[in-house]
Amino acid sequence: MQQQLTNLSDKELISRARKQNDREAEGVLMDRYSHLLVAVTIPHLKNNANLDPNIVFPSLLQRLSASLKTQTIYKVNEWISHIQKGYLGKPEKNTPFYPSRDGRDLLHIENTVDKAATNIIDRQDLIVRLEQALQRLNTEDNHLITQFYLENKSFADLSASTGLTRERLRSQLKAAKGKLAKLFMNQGYVK
Amino acid sequence: MLSSKPNNDRVLKIFSAIRCLNRDQLPRYLDGRLTDVEKHLVEQHLTDCDLCYDALQALEKEENTENYQDLTNKLQRYVHNSIQPVSHVQKVAQYTRKEKNKEHMLTYFWVIAFIGLGIGGIYVLRGHMRNQPPVRVMAAGLPTKDSARSEAVVTAPVVIPDDHHPAPAALPASHKEAPATTKPIAATTSTPDSVAIKKAAALKALQRKAAADSIRKHTLLQKQQDSLKKVAADKAREKEEEKKPDPKPETKAAPKEDKPAPPPDTPRKESPSTAVNSDEYLYKAAMVYQQQGNLSEAIDRYKRIESVSSGKYVEMARYQLAICYRSKGQMGKARRMFKEVVRMDGSMKNAAQQALDSM
Incomplete structure (x- = not known):
């Protein structure tokens, strides 16, 4: 059972945990992200001496488990990150997680791309539209995205060529991608 | 591209x-x-x-990595431990529920199956009981079929002479008598599975016997009244017999065969005017024999009609007799009969003439 569940996607596991009240699916999901959760939480544990990992992690898991049943989760990593930050920032207040508009746009495009993988006509259409959106992007972002995504340059290569730090590079790439997504989504209205 | x-x-x-x-x-x-x-x-x-x-x-950051593996393992163990008992309990509960459901379904299935079997059994039994009696009677009646028929034929004249009873009403009674006599035999020889059938059969037989008895009594009374008429009919018959002996010796064989049959009839002869129905019946019976291919029996009947009755039935009987002789290959007799029909100058004259011409 455990073996079969580990092969399922996050979405599937969440729906199982919700609809069938499947604790095992929930556990598999938590297990999948546990190392990231630990890695993200370690600096906090280091900085704050009165935080006990034996208390922090179980209560974090509990909070995740509670919000899993009630909240709309598009992306598990965003959701976990939000809950973790909320827990460590204001432990007394349980702030609900709302995916941002940009996040939803991104997810939408990702889903369309995923669907188009098996449909040649859709894929051709999608490629044309994406390239149009890419043309409208300003030259700097266009260059960055082309370099990173289309020419498979690594962070190290790009930071060497542009002179930006990795963090700056990442945030710029993220912003450029967000702009591209927005342009792509607005194409539908422009057309 | x-x-x-x-x-x-x-x-x-x-x-x-x-x-x-x-x-x-x-x-x-x-x-x-x-x-x-x-x-x-x-x-x-x-x-x-x-x-x-x-x-x-x-x-x-270097200082975080040492804790990372340890904490990750711990957390995973924690997650596993928190799931394990729950999932185990859930599994056990699910398994027991499934088994219970299975058992329930099995019991339902067997109950329904038994009910279905019971209903089916009753239905089949009823159908069996409904269909059984006629089959048995038929099985028992088969060997006695011929005797029953001859009985019916023989008893027909007995019933018919009755003036006050319309013949069509009397005929069915005489017909019924035959199965009635065979039925009790069937009932006694075979072992019926239910008492109800026995009783029903016995009742029916009793009713039929009573009906037949009453008719017989009536006919006995009538017989005495008809004795005078019989004498006249006898004379007519003797006249007929005088004609017959003159043909070839092979014809003698036929009358000889007939002889055992006519005697029971002769005492119960009827006046021609009232015997139309009996003539018709006899004629039809003879036709049936002819159609069945039992020519000698048919000839026997036709001869009886010829001797007993008068009018168109005599002519028709003669004509049929001629046809019977013809199909038997006795051409001389056939021709004579046809000639006789022609001489009678009745409705069959043309047909007889044509037959004579074609012979």
């Missing part, structure tokens, strides 16, 4: 979803032990995913 296709396809890569870094990808990325493709995918994901990037940044 084709040359630009790989480049085109790559555009889609910008928005392809990539999973979060798994447990061994994270340290390998930190150590730079990933392949180029894998590294690129990880970096693509890192641009989108805050959680993974934060984790990476946290682990890049």
Whole structure:
């Protein structure tokens, strides 16, 4: 059972945990992200001496488990990150997680791309539209995205060529991608 | 188009979803032990995913890594432990529920199956009981069929002479008598499975016997009244017999055969005027024999009609007699009969003439 569940996607596991009240699916999901959760939480544990990992992690898991049943989760990593930050920032207040508009746009495009993988006509259409959106992007972002995504340059290569730090590079790439997504989504209205 | 296709396809890569870094990808990325493709995918994901990037940044600091493995293992163990009992209990509960359901379904199934079998059995039994009696009677009646028929034929004149009873009403009674006599035999010889059938059969037989008895009594009374008429009929018959002996010796064989049959009839002769129905009946019976191919029996009947009755039936009987002789191959007799019919100058004259011409 455990073996079969580990092969399922996050979405599937969440729906199982919700609809069938499947604790095992929930556990598999938590297990999948546990190392990231630990890695993200370690600096906090280091900085704050009165935080006990034996208390922090179980209560974090509990909070995740509670919000899993009630909240709309598009992306598990965003959701976990939000809950973790909320827990460590204001432990007394349980702030609900709302995916941002940009996040939803991104997810939408990702889903369309995923669907188009098996449909040649859709894929051709999608490629044309994406390239149009890419043309409208300003030259700097266009260059960055082309370099990173289309020419498979690594962070190290790009930071060497542009002179930006990795963090700056990442945030710029993220912003450029967000702009591209927005342009792509607005194409539908422009057309 | 084709040359630009790989480049085109790559555009889609910008928005392809990539999973979060798994447990061994994270340290390998930190150590730079990933392949180029894998590294690129990880970096693509890192641009989108805050959680993974934060984790990476946290682990890049030397002092955090020592705790990382330990805490991760602990957390995983904790997760496993918290799931295990629950899932085990759930599984056991599910299993027991399933088994119970199975048992319930089995009991339902057997109950329904037995009910169905019972209903089916009753239905079949009823059908069996309904169909059984006639089959048995038929089986028992088969050997006695001929005797029953001859009985019916013989008894027919007995019933018919009755003036006050319309013949069609009397005929069915005489017909019924035959099965009635055979039925009790069947009932006694065979062993019926239910008492009800026996009783019903016995009742029916009794009723029929009573009906037949009453008719017989009536006919006995009538017989005495008819004795005078019989004498006249006898004379007519003797006249007929005088005619017959003169043909060839082979014809003598036929009358000889007939002889055992006529005697029971002779005492119960009827006046021609009232015997129309009996003539018709006899004629029809003879026709049936003829159609069945029992020519000698048919000839016998026709002769009786010829001797007993008068009017058109005599003519028709003679004509049929001629046809019977013809089909038997006794051409002389047939021709004589046809000639006689022609001489009678009745409705069959033309047909007889034609037959004579064609012979």
